[in-house]
Amino acid sequence: MDKLERIKQLIKDLNNASYAYYNQVPIMPDYEWDKMYDELINLEEETGIVLFNSPTHNVGYSISDELKEVKHNHPMLSLDKTKSVDELIEFLGDKNGFLSVKCDGLTTSLHYINGKLIGAETRGNGVKGTECLQNVLTMKNVPREIPYKDELIIDGETIIGWDTFREINDKLPEDKKYKHPRNLVSGSLQLLNSKEAASRNMRFVAWRVIKGFEHKSVFFDLKRAESNGFEIVPMWSYSNNSSDKENLSKMLEDLRYEADFHNIPYDGAVMAVDDYKIAESMGRTDKYFRHSKAYKYEDELFETVLTDIEWNTSKTGLINPVAIFEPVDLNGAITTRATLHNVTYIKDMMLGIGDRIRVYRSNMVIPKVHDSIDKSGNFNIPDKCPICGQPTRIIKENDSEVLICENPDCKGKLLGRLVHAASRNALDIENLSESTIEKFINLGWLNSIQDMYHLSDHENEMKTLDGFGKKSVEKLLNSIEKSRKTTLDRFLFSLSVPLLGKSASQDIAENCTIENTSSIGNFMQIMITDGAEHFRSISGIGDSLINSLNSYFNIHCSEIFELSKEFKFESPNIVLDEIPNTLQGKTFVVTGSVHHYKNRDELKADIVTHGGTVVGSVSSKTSYLINNDINSASSKNQKAKSLNIPIISEEEFLQMIIK
Ligand SMILES: [Zn+2]
Structure with missing residues (x-):
């Protein structure tokens, strides 16, 4: 693959991952995201090419909805981050600063003229955001009128406290729960029904005056905002020339305490230059303001007791361990479970049931087990699959031991496979949730992907099921019909062929798409005559994927052929929203x-x-x-x-x- 192609691929994958992250379904571990992001930066530096949709030059994700998009009257950017207290001190130099909590919600800008609130918008991608005045007006702590009469533009964070977050989440079914208050805010600010928005109990916490007041000290302008009726971010003024320097660690800790006390979800602290003039003279990159630096707290460890290890069979037959522990409050979220990845992971930690363990919230979001204090190693690896009861086996995958169920008819695998097939990046069947699929499997209606396309045979029965009205059944069947229009890459990805990911599916599909011929026909033809060896020329496709494809195809050939008849295949460009090469050769x-x-x-x-x-x-x-x-x-x-x-x-x- 040449460098430009690689850049395009990285941008596509990173943007997909960001989209998923902001919509509560992370598809990529953080470290992988960081790795790809770094690769992209290096390639951009090396080639001098920065494409317009590159995440290195965007900030966050632009919200897609039917609300009005607006261009900001000032850029709303991110901040550079550090985990080191010394770096904060160094960053500030001999300037005066102020230290504040970094709220974790959705950045929002409010606009007042003549003392009246006349506009509100979310940060969006930093240049354009979404108009959200209607929903901001439902926030009880936002003043609609203020004594200050000149134009005022004030930035802050729309947040939802952990208590409201948990209350709302508790009422939602497992697969609809929000991962973090941030996601709930993002959804709530976009609600078209402001009455519903009001029930979300959102708050606006101001953290910077952009225009108005004296405009000399950021700290004192915020104090002034407070006296005008705004809730302002917990903050201290800070001077590098005083004893503050020695106290910085303690000040940072105190800020956390303040944030918890005021029920503000946060993901760090911010050190900023206090003098507006100096701050503005420091300028910005196209991603960061140079006048501020974000500080990430070290993960805080919490002690609890491991009560069980649960084993769950996945679509590939991997049986994944999950730690079950006594409820522990992880920075405001009561938590009882964390993934343990694989057998080696448990062995390396010498984890045992009954052990005192230490857990933490990675990046303030994902619960993880840090270590075992007792290291008893007291745990059993199940010799039978928890779903089908057939014998399990331990195999080596890369450098780790994993537990698998080898029964091809295992229902656990079936559920995972069908959930995957219906998912957004595969066949994209809306309204077909995991719990619905599980129900239909138990009713005997679903034994394969193909069965999903014959669910209409059970339409009448379905309408009598608990929680399935006439409307929702029709909606579901419509979504299924709609998904018959698909593309080869989605089709291939939906099959859960071991090792065949989304981007390899796209590459193979592209390779099989020749004008005016059926892409699925070409794929079948290639597999029958050459086998997957044919795709070796595609970068990233090597021995293991080729073997996996061949053995999958040998077993399931006629099944794939039958299944393919359910679909109408379209050219991938239409659906994938790829950038067309309209200017080729010019x-x-x-x-x-x-x-x-x-x-x-x-x-x-x-x-x-x-x-x-x-x-x-x-x-x-x-x-x-x-x-x-x-x-x-x-x-x-x-x-x-x-x-x-x-x-x-x-x-x-x-x-x-x-x-
Ligand atoms: Zn099984």
Whole structure:
């Protein structure tokens, strides 16, 4: 794969993962995300190419909904992070600072004119966000009118306290629960029904005045905001020239206490330069403000007792261990379970039932077992699958021992497989939840993916089931019908072929897509004649995946063929929202000022993204000169005219790529 291709792939995967993260279904472990992110940064530095949708130059995810998108009147960016107290001291130098809690919700900006609240928007991607005034007006702690009459723009965090979060979550079924108050806020601010929004008990916590007041000290402007009726972030003023330096660790700890006391979910602290003038002179990167630095707390460990290890059979037949422990309050969330990954993980920790263990919340979100204090090693590996009762086996996978169920008809695998097949990145069947699938399996209606496409045979019976009205049955059956339109990559991914992930499915599908022929037909043909060996030329596809594909295909060939008849296969471009190579083979020169794009580099990046080439000077090989001033007397314009090369405006260029 060449570097540009790799960049595009990384951007796609990272953006998918961010989307999933912000919508409460993380699909990628943090460390993997970080690794790919670093690779992307390095490649961008090496090639000098930064594509417009690169996560290194976006902040967070832009919320997709039917609410109105708005462009911010000031950039709303992230902060650089550190885990070191010394780095905070060094960062501030001899300047005065202020230290505050870093609230964990959704960044929101409020706008007051003449003392009246007239606008509110979420951060979104940092440049554009979502208008959310209607829902902000439901927050009891947001003043609608303030004594201060000049224009005021104030940034802060919309949060939901842990207590409300738990109350709302307790009422939701297991597969609908929110992972973190942040996710609940994100959903709540987007509610179209503000009455429902009001029931979410959201609060706005101000952390920076952007415009208005004296605009000298960030700290004192916030104090002023407080006297105007705002709830402000817990904060201390801080001076590097005083005893504060020695006390910094304690101040950071005290902030945590304050945050808990005020029921504010947080994910760290912020050290910021207090003087606006100095802060503004420090500037920003396109991702971070340089005037502030975020501090991440070390994970806090909590002691509890391991009461059991639960074993769950997954779709691949892996039987995954989960630690069950006595309820423990992990920074505000009562927790009783944490994944133990595999057999080796348990053995290495010498974990035993009845042991005192220490647990923590990784990145303040995912509960993890840190270690065992007693190290008794007292645990049993089940010799029978907890679902089907057939014998289990321990095998080596990479460097770890894992437990598997080898029974091909195991119902546990079936549930996992069907849930996977229905999921968003696979066949994307809306309204078919895990609990519904489980119910249908138990009723004997589902034994395979194909059975999902014959659920209408049970329509009448289904309508009589508890919790299944006429409407919801129709909705479900409609979603199933809708999913018959699919693409080869989704189809392949839905099969749960061991080792076949989403991006390999996409690569294989692309390889099988030849114009005017059926992609599934090509795939079957290739598998029958060459086998998966045919795909070896695709980067990232090696021996183990090839073997896995071949053995899966040998066993399930006729099944795959029968299943494929349920679908109408479309060209992947339509569904995958890939960027089309509309500009392939075309060469562009860009000159003059631009107004649609932020700058010429952004325009150039977009040309490359769409498959075109950018060069510096006009020659007979140039396809187009982009210049908004067609009549300009510049040398490039004259050269283009003399060579009969079309000069187009930005708008005309945009027309070109929209097609
Ligand atoms: Zn089993």
